[in-house]
Amino acid sequence: MRKLFISAFLLFAGMAVTAQNIELTPIFGYSFAGKVNNYGRYFDVKDDMLYGGLLSVQFDDFMYVELSYERNDTKGSTYLETIDMAVEHYQVGFLREFAEGKVVPFAKVSLGTSRYVQKSGGDERVWLFSGGFGAGAKLLLSDRVGLRLFTNLMLPLEFDGAGFWCGIGGGGGGCSGGVSFNVPIVHWDLGAGLIIRLQN
Template sequence: MRKSLILIFFLFSGMSLFAQIVELTPIFGYTVAGKVDNYGRYFDIKDNALYGGLLSVQFDDLMYAELSYERNDTEGSGFLRTVDMAVEQYQVGVLREFSKGTVVPFTKVSFGTSRYVQKSGGDERAWLFSGGIGVGAKLILSERVGLRLFTNLMLPLEFDGAGFWCGIGTGGSGCSGGVSFNVPVVHWDMGAGLIIRLQN
């Protein structure tokens, strides 16, 4: 997993050499998390502050490729115990702006992984494939500095199963397949960041 993250970082670094605009954005905010239902036994993840950073590289007019990292240190309670834990989000996405000017609304989609780490009472950890959707706005204060306001829904996915079927009938023959996932918990993130713009 770490090798993949390092590879993605170097790919973004290479893209930044040819980009019109590169934005570095440290972010701070708050995460509202829910309960994980494990066959009727609930594990509640406490809402808490988040922090992280974004690397945004413009690759087309109003379009950015984005590498993001978010973390919140929190508590999880359930199954007759409470533990300190951390939740990390590693995402690669695409951001689409809708205008140019001082106020720039945007939307984004991303895919990556969510990492859950137990920090007390054990050393359990889990990686889940995840995706995110978000909206927000950039307030461009100058050529080099701006403010980013955002809200995201982060959706970790658990693999439920896969199947492949073939059959022959009166209407002919055919095959089909499918993969199913479920979302064990939704993280609703909201916050702000200071945009530092680097332009070629």
């Protein structure tokens, strides 16, 4: 997964050559995490502070492609124990602005991966495919500096299964297939960041 994230970063570096704007945004906030309580499992991820950063590259009017990293160091509880752990989200997404001026509302969608790392009592690491939805506003203080206020829903996905089948009936034949996922836990993030805009 790290190789994929590095490849995405290099792709962003290539896009930056022709970008209209580039924004670097360190972020800080708070993550409200849920709990897994299905299929006989119980695991509660505690709410905690988050930090990370965003690299946003404008490729068209009002449109950005965005590379993001978020992490929170927290605790997780089962019925039997509580452990120290970290939750990380690596995402590539698209951001759409809805206005020009000093206050710029936006919405975004992203796809990537989430990693859950045990830091005490073991060394278990779990990677899950994940997606995110977000919204917020940029408060531009100057041509180069601004504030970003945001909220995100991060949705890690567990693969349930896949199927492929074909059949022939009185009305003809056909084939179909499907893949199913479930969302074991939801992370709701609120935060702010300092926008540093690099203009060409």
